[in-house]
Amino acid sequence: MARQTTRATVLKARTLRKERSLPEVLLWRELRQSDLKFRQQHPIGRFVVDFYCPSAKTCFEIDGIAHDMGDRPERDGQRTTWLEAQGYKVVRIAARNVLASPAEVADALIRLCKGDS
Incomplete structure (x- = not known):
């Protein structure tokens, strides 16, 4: 059963947007x-995803170097597992790829969401 998004998670999302x-x-x-x-x-649920495309039910996570440290890989794995169990597709993108070419990364994400190859 999916967990409801709490007010605390909504407030966290608002803060993260800033x-x-x-x-x-x-x-x-x-x-x-x-x-x-x-x-x-x-x-x-209890998570905040970096970007979300409702029509494709796809979440995009931008992973910087911090995602390779400490218990972060394990937590990211648990988060991905939970989101996928709720029916979401999760795509992880290296921050360095976005920095190198944000337009190319965006184009690839848009094509993915539209179902283009």
């Missing part, structure tokens, strides 16, 4: 120009 990383800012500039609807720092 504290976005540079890769998130650059990617958002590109995604918001798409004809698809995307949401940034979107709460789902």
Whole structure:
């Protein structure tokens, strides 16, 4: 059974929208120009995903170097497992790829959401 999104998670999402990383800012500039609807720092259950496309039920996570440290890989794995069990597709993108070419990454995400190859 899916967990309800709590008020605390919604408030956390609002805060995270104000504290976005540079890769998130650059990617958002590109995604918001798409004809698809995307949401940034979107709460789902007890989690907040970096970007979400409702029409494709797909979550996008931008992973910087911090995602390789400590218990973060394990927590990211648990988060992905839970989201997928709820019927969401989860795509992880290296922050360095977004920094190198935000337009190319956005284009690939948009094509994925539209079901294009």
